[in-house]
Amino acid sequence: MALKSAIRNLRNNPNLLYVRLPNLVSFICIVVGVVWLLLLPLNEYSRQTYISENALLPGQVHAYFTGSEQNIFRGYKKELEGLLNDGQARGGQKDEAEVTAALSDKLQSILQAAGLKVATQKYEYTSAGITHQGENTYAIIHAPRGDATEAIVLVAPWKTADDELNLNGVTLALTLARYFKRWSLWSKDIIFLIPPDSKTGTQAWIDAYHDMHPASVQPLPLKSGALQGALVIEYPFEHRFQTLHIVYDGVNGQLPNLDLFNTAVAIAGGQMGIGANLQEMWGHDDSYEHRLQTMFRGMTKQGLGYATGAHSSFMPYHIDAITLQTKGEGWEDEMALGRTIESLCRSLNNLLEHLHQSFFFYLLMQSNRFVSIGTYLPSAMLIAGNFTIMAIALWIRTGYYPESKPSAKPKNEKAPTEEKGTNTIVERNTIAERYLALPLSLVVGLHLLGLVPLWVFNNVFHQYFTTTTYIFVVVDIILPLLLAAILSNGLGVSKPIIPQQYHLIKSFSLLLLGLSLSTLATLNFSLSFMIGLLCAPLSFIPRLRGSVPFRLATSSLGLVLLNLVSPPAVLLGVCWYMGVSVETVLTQAAFGWDVWGMWTQVVVWCVWWPAWLIGCVLLGSSIF
């Protein structure tokens, strides 16, 4: 009976049902979402990795890349070193272009002598006023009895993702090309791609391979079949290495099939006895803290959505790719890396179908532990859901006159939500008509306004990025107050706004935010989670009532706090914390937009920023 009366009480008290309860539920959603994420590294919630595609058979073949192949490796290396040093020795006399041309010729002659089909591709990209240009050299081993229907790509960029000279990597690719040519077991063509750097080269090549390249990129004169996988080799130092660092994040947070990563780990660890690391976690002791840290690092990269290496460009074309980086000082030499790659290529060569078995959505927390999408998705979904709950509650609440007493309408607890603004059944003055025109146009207008910073930050020259950011911080302070003033007083332009419309503005804004974030969560979980957390205060921003000094003080404090989590302020804060310049980050972002097809900015400026702006306007309107 106690329960029954409690429910009846709730029915009769819309204030509790539509004002207090949603706040509580939203808050619980956020807390549970965060706690959920923190639980993931525990053994009970994460899983041991396993190879799902049986055809891969990792490490089941003997790798023969040893012995005299090392002599050839050294020979090739000396040859390339000679050309590089030649350029350095003459100092300014011989310019960069000449050295590059000589190196390209040498690569071509080596690959041609080994019996491969060689071609080159020139490209040029312009982003934020910086021109990136270069020339890709690539060569194809035709599968001995194949028909150019499928291919594997081996990439050895001249510059690694950290902009170091990858001489050993390139030499290893050349030696492997000569060695692979002798084998008759290849069922797929093998393409050796040597781009000048890790950022632009592979992107130009893979775009042209699918005929999706811009006019500034040359088409490919030589092609093979459907690409089944790609491996990037990075060995940027002279000494022997200790472990392999496997980089797997793609553009826009896309990930390669987990089977590819697992195969690399299984071959490196199981067959070759080389440890495998991920996310720059060198001393991973499999503790909760380290697992969580690994996961967060992965989520940061995924959320920011930038290319973490030469492999990232392959992901948008549904080609699974990873980078193998050598790290540390240890016993393993280039031949061990060569054997690892040989074994990986043999595994990929076994594939009958495109990698499809295992997971494409996962969070890794150790080289052999992961959580799959089914386990982690509720976390971001709960956070996105909190906005939707709040939006629906506000919508229902706007159906009532706020001043009507709860006791006056015991029977109308189920407000007909279907009845939009044009309702005709007004019963006993308890159901309000919703004035939708202003809230709708304001919310849509502010979302469209997001296109302005999106355009500005992708098209301004790189030297103006810092200034633009500071200008935007100022704009973000002034714009909400201005909008709030216009809304509250009408300024002679329109009728003054009624309180119900504030709720509707907030409702629509949160509805859009929740919708966008929950959709985004299935595509890029981490980005959705991060934006969701940063937007979490927006759910709880009320329009304050009370005495003028109280409103002024509280809303000013709230605005200051909100301004601290505005997009440009967060950018500045993170840059300051990480110790990188704003210009670098924004140049990279603009480059990502122009070259890689990165969508992070769209989410920031067209989802996060409008929602934040509307939150500020609501809070600001308390002042007036």
Place this chain on the structure above:
Amino acid sequence: MTVLSLFSLPFVALILSLWSSSAFASSDYHEHLLLQPLPQSSLLASFNFRSNTSQQSFDQQHFRYLPRALGQILQHAHTKELHLRFTTGRWDAESWGTRPWNGSKEGGTGVELWAWIDAPDDEEAFAKWITLTQSLSGLFCASLNFVDSTRTTRPVVSFEPAGDHSAADQLHLLHGTLPGEVVCTENLTPFLKLLPCKGKAGISSLFDGHKLFDAAWQSMSVDIQPVCSADGECVVQIEQTVDMVLDIDRSKRSRSNPIPRPVPNEQLVCDTSKPYNSDDTCYPVEKTSEKAWSLAEIFGRSLNGVCPLTDFDGSSDQSVCLRVPHERGVFISEEANEIKKDDGFTRCFKLAPSVPFDLSIPQQPANTEVPLDEPVLHAERTIVGHGQERGGMRIIFGNPSNTSAVDFIYFESLPWFLRPYIHTLHATITGHDGVLREVPASEIVKETYYRPAIDRERGTQLELALSVPAASTVTLTYDFEKAILRYTEYPPDANRGFNVAPAVIRILDTAHNVPIYIRSTSLLLQLPTPDFSMPYNVIILTSTVIALAFGTIFNILVRRVVSLDEAAALGAQTLKGRILGKLVAIRDRLRGKDTKMD
């Protein structure tokens, strides 16, 4: 082997004497092998077997060299001319030059079959075609029975009958391909059985499945056509060829140790002129001299004399020829004779019957090379774009000649689930200067024959008459849409994608009056494929949810909750209730009696 030959000789002599006295003098048999080293340590071995049977004896089912199994199939299916091809690998025109037989004896990857069938109308022709493919499927152990209406086309201008046909025949050309068919030893065995010497003697004794199917490129063909001389005497000619490009290094590896391990350090061939050259550093020199090889090393066995059924007249007794410069030393078995030809590159060998023949070439510095003809046209076809819904086809034709244009027919048969948008057919010309000119497709495409696909019934057939100007490259592109298949239409194998048959290019070379054929590589088409275990899971899950939800809701909707006395009142009013009430009353009365009796 000699024992066998000794046995067979008198037998063969007997048969020969018998047949020479008979009326069918036009029956004969020839075989020929041409060996030609190609760049990159490859060796082209081109085998040719040809025999004639007079039309008269063919009609009377008097088979001698023509295999009976094949002859009867042809007669049953009213097939007047038949061409069957088994091909794997790709011909590397860039390094190997023109194709053997100008490409007329090879097919696209997999199996290709085309035939001229005598039938009064199209339907009957197709019925006979199905009979033909079914029978050939059994004969050659190939999946030719999968050549159904969706894989059959009727090319209009791409193929011309090679034989001489009588005007009375109503011939229908049908063409079918199986691009995904893997050609292997099971196809070689029936192929060998068709030969008069069945791989026991003559050049066919070199066929070893292990070596043949290790070739980088390999093509087997069977052609049957009527050939008439000027005086009206007709013969049925069967020609079988096997062409293969072997990798000399790979073929020479022993079967017990086929792994190409790294060579010992001392066997590395290094460039000693490099300053850093030392014991542990080696810049390899790839080609210093022509490789040494011998027949026995390459083919794993030696040539077993000559096939005794071969007609020895004129030059046809020189059944093995080799194309290397005359200054190269060649060692041959003692009983054979070497005849050098005037062109400076070809030498042929006259083999002694029933004596094994071997031929070996020592390693020698390469001074002169056998000139290779430049192909008249380069063609490359690739699928562009990505995603599961749409794609595009890109075909590049390069004309290496600086003086003459190339006219050719481009023939493509596409599966029905690849739906081309012909309105997007678009051509660009690039000169050797690299300048791109965009021209309307009509300027390059002279004629078009297009037969659109019907879903699940027939594929698209596209024939274009094209012309590529001198020293330029033409790029043809068109977009296509990928159909979504019904789930039963996916093959039960691993989903690698769907093979699209290679395009056939027929070059119209009026000067030489021989057709030149080029085939593009086959393509792999990725169709939207369901994860077949997922629908299963989804069906189970939804069924459970529906059962639970529907059951409960239906229950709530239909069930009426009433008090006991209400239920009695409700029940008493209906007919059924009244009858039941009566029954209960009777039962109670009976019970009452029972209790009384107790």
